Amino acid sequence: MKRRLINPDSKKLLDDLQKLISINSVNPDLDQDGPGEREIAIFIKDLVSKIGFEITLQDLGDNRINLTALLKGTGGGRTLMLNGHMDTVDTRGMTIDPFDPVFIDGKVYGRGSLDMKAGIAAILSASRAIVNSGTKLKGDLLLTFVADEEYKSIGTEAAAETCHADGAIICEPTDMKLVLAHKGFTWERIVFHGKAAHGSRPDEGVDAITHSGIFLAALDDFQRKVLAERKHPLLGSPSVHASLIAGGIGISTYPDSCILEFERRTIPGETPEGVKEEIESILLELGRKYPDFMADHEQYFVRNPLEIDEGDRLVKCLGGSWENVMGFPAEVGGFSGWADSAILNDKGIPAVNFGPAGKGLHAAEEYVEFQSVIDCTKVLADTIITYCS
Ligand SMILES: [Zn+2]
Incomplete structure (x- = not known):
């Protein structure tokens, strides 16, 4: 009735x-x-x-x-x-x-x-x-x-x-x-550590900005191969995007640091700890591949789905x-x-x-x-x- x-x-x-x-x-x-x-x-x-x-x-x-x-x-x-x-x-x-x-x-x-x-x-x-x-x-x-x-x-x-x-x-x-x-989200910050040197001395310098670029390429790959496969019936797939980047000293100097901030949008079932582990495993992999690759990662804000x-x-x-x-x-x-x-x-x-x-x-x-x-x-x-x- x-x-x-x-x-x-x-x-x-x-x-x-x-x-x-x-x-x-x-x-x-x-x-x-x-x-x-x-x-x-x-x-x-x-x-x-x-x-x-x-x-x-x-x-x-x-x-x-x-x-x-x-x-x-x-x-x-x-x-x-x-x-x-x-x-x-x-x-x-x-x-x-x-x-x-x-x-x-x-x-x-x-x-x-x-x-x-x-x-x-x-x-x-x-x-x-x-x-x-x-x-x-x-x-x-x-x-x-x-x-x-x-x-x-x-x-x-x-x-x-x-x-x-x-x-x-x-x-x-x-x-x-x-x-x-x-969806939920997490805010992530990575500081890539390089080594300042004269632009003519690749043997001495470590390019922190390029290392951040290598990481971003790996993150993009992770998005296409892993995140795109995860699906929620009402929300679709989780995602990640680069938000802010800063680094460099001068045009003729190897950059000693690069700070990258990015946002990861999460779906139910994903946890902040899980997101953190995934990012850190990409960093570890890059550390194995590039001997002078050095980075500190921090997850500084979290909102759950x-x-x-x-x-x-x-x-x-x-x-x-x-x-x-x-x-x-x-x-x-x-x-x-x-x-x-x-x-x-x-x-x-x-x-x-x-x-x-x-x-x-x-x-x-x-x-x-x-x-x-x-x-x-x-x-x-x-x-x-x-x-x-
Ligand atoms: Zn509103």
């Missing part, structure tokens, strides 16, 4: 969304003029207080802030977290007014419209519709509006330390798909609600990029990404399709009821 749907107030939803876009919340680590999350957090705080949530503001230092809102259940149900990041990327190169959200042909334009103020508006609207309908939830509904997803994710990291939930939905823009997996079982209760509830609202089964997918969901999942909170559709995230012209925000809100409201009961 089809459950009765909770219908959101779409006029208020549009109004909230436009107000959220009009508040500049550019991440200050991406643009020094970016104001961060404080003003938008205060705006959201007023809205969730009116709905009836208990509010906690979490100070993350440097004027960065998280907002957590709790709607206590009557007891005996599961706790659901709905998560949204309040920061946006910067506005450089935008061809539309980033903070004057216009609504044309069913689309709402502006920086953060899609990524992810529409998701935040949907979370607020679904929560309000549930309370207004008089529905009593057994489990708690926990909203986490976080800082800094677009840079180092200090917001969700802090929320994961203090909040507990049985499952989480991150309302990033997924084109209405249920995103159950995404995400994979949620399709049989997880949250996935089943969300998929059931999707079908209840839309009338046909949801599409399941994966993100090539990384998202905050992996942080929650690593903390034992299974996290699914699900959010509205649109185009131009991080781009010159960003918009969200408003009908998808309404649909997303309905799906969220129905999921809250089924999951928290």
